Amino acid sequence: xxxxxxxxxxxxxxxxxxxxxxxxxxxxxxxxxxxxxxxxxxxxxxxxxxxxxxxxxxxxxxxxxxxxxxxxxxxxxxxxxxxxxxxxxxxxxxxxx
Numbered sequence: 001x002x003x004x005x006x007x008x009x010x011x012x013x014x015x016x017x018x019x020x021x022x023x024x025x026x027x028x029x030x031x032x033x034x035x036x037x038x039x040x041x042x043x044x045x046x047x048x049x050x051x052x053x054x055x056x057x058x059x060x061x062x063x064x065x066x067x068x069x070x071x072x073x074x075x076x077x078x079x080x081x082x083x084x085x086x087x088x089x090x091x092x093x094x095x096x097x
Contacts, residue, residue: 004059
């Protein structure tokens with residue numbers, strides 16, 4: 001699972017998608033595409049962005065939900081939290097190392 005997260009984060013376009021979801025969670029594919037073009041000048045097809053979203057979903061970093069005819073994408077930080085806590089130093093009681 002962690003390997004999927006690192007693979008997903010390795011691509012700059014996917015990191016920008018995550019940045020956009022941090023700024024405004026619950027976006028549709030159309031909204032994400034529009035924001036990427038407007039802010040970064042990325043002119044990827046909707047299919048290309050959809051493939052990036054699929055990688056992020058398989059890594060657990062994005063969750064999608066359907067509401068009527070729309071599909072919304074939400075950021076999920078749990079996989080990142082798991083990775084971060086792996087390397088953070090835990091407090092140990094005095095006298096034990």
